[in-house]
Amino acid sequence: MNCKNTIGRLYDYSRNELSGNDKSTVENHLKECPSCAEELKKLALLSALFKSGLREPSPAVLAGIKKRLSAGRHPLFSVILRPALAMAAAVFLLAGVFLYPGLDRKAKLSNTLMNDYNITETALYDDNAEFDEVSYIYGNDYDNEVF
Amino acid sequence: MDLRFEKIYKENSKYVYNVALGMLRNRDEAEDIMQNVFIKLFEGYGSFRGDADIKTYLYRMTVNKTIDYMRSQNLHSNKLELIEQPGPQKTDSSVSLLDALLDRLNPELKAPILLAEIGGFSYKEISEIMNINLGTVKSRINRGIAKLREYADKEALL
Numbered sequence: 001m002n003c004k005n006t007i008g009r010l011y012d013y014s015r016n017e018l019s020g021n022d023k024s025t026v027e028n029h030l031k032e033c034p035s036c037a038e039e040l041k042k043l044a045l046l047s048a049l050f051k052s053g054l055r056e057p058s059p060a061v062l063a064g065i066k067k068r069l070s071a072g073r074h075p076l077f078s079v080i081l082r083p084a085l086a087m088a089a090a091v092f093l094l095a096g097v098f099l100y101p102g103l104d105r106k107a108k109l110s111n112t113l114m115n116d117y118n119i120t121e122t123a124l125y126d127d128n129a130e131f132d133e134v135s136y137i138y139g140n141d142y143d144n145e146v147f
Numbered sequence: 148m149d150l151r152f153e154k155i156y157k158e159n160s161k162y163v164y165n166v167a168l169g170m171l172r173n174r175d176e177a178e179d180i181m182q183n184v185f186i187k188l189f190e191g192y193g194s195f196r197g198d199a200d201i202k203t204y205l206y207r208m209t210v211n212k213t214i215d216y217m218r219s220q221n222l223h224s225n226k227l228e229l230i231e232q233p234g235p236q237k238t239d240s241s242v243s244l245l246d247a248l249l250d251r252l253n254p255e256l257k258a259p260i261l262l263a264e265i266g267g268f269s270y271k272e273i274s275e276i277m278n279i280n281l282g283t284v285k286s287r288i289n290r291g292i293a294k295l296r297e298y299a300d301k302e303a304l305l
């Protein structure tokens with residue numbers, strides 16, 4: 001293998017991204033070529049630069065996250081939804097103990113409870129409504145562009 | 148805040164932050180984007196399936212948001228194509244060697260290199276994070292590294 005081909009694969013080699021055969025070809029060339037071995041050292045220096053340049057984010061970032069999270073969900077969740085869910089669970093439990101096998105009755109009780117608190121299924125899922133960004137992807141292929 | 152959230156933040160924030168910082172090269176902007184990414188993650192926590200899923204999300208959102216942001220900032224300038232323009236002077240003490248190098252790369256080449264070097268991700272993982280195929284990751288990384296090496300040699304930086 002010549003130097004040009006080796007250099008083109010050196011970074012992949014340094015990241016352990018070469019498979020067995022390619023890897024040993026590069027290794028064999030490195031053993032007999034000081035200039036490619038030197039290039040590998042420079043890549044290691046480059047990697048070290050990234051590591052030594054790491055900085056800490058300001059503590060204000062975490063504080064801001066906590067603030068936003070505690071401001072975001074409490075009114076609906078802790079005042080209405082949580083007690084309602086707790087009561088619904090209690091009703092189901094009681095219904096299970098005393099009214100079994102009255103399955104219709106259980107469903108009716110829980111519906112009544114939901115109606116009393118004016119809770120719809122939509123409300124239950126509102127917290128995650130804007131979370132469709134989880135599927136946000138960056139699919140453009142820029143490789144045909146000239147950089 | 149939920150203890151699980153604290154743990155996720157503690158384990159990932161430094162690396163996520165440095166990827167954002169490497170992309171944007173501005174601390175305030177990097178912190179803003181990172182903060183929003185973590186908030187979105189925690190708000191939708193229930194929909195994630197384990198640590199790998201969370202990590203992919205964190206870095207994907209960070210890369211996407213920083214690229215979007217850079218695009219919006221550069222809408223009326225040619226900054227995204229500063230390929231052959233002179234970089235910052237290395238005599239300027241506020242500009243580190245790494246900064247000078249990173250300024251040579253456009254976002255599409257810079258992102259996969261930062262994910263590898265700072266996030267410690269394999270090419271395969273980077274292809275999942277960036278939603279591009281493995282060959283594209285490999286070619287972008289190698290093109291980016293070749294540019295960095297060429298610039299470093301020209302300026303005798305390494």
Ligand SMILES: [Zn+2]
Nearest residue numbers: 002003033036
């Ligand atoms: Zn050689």
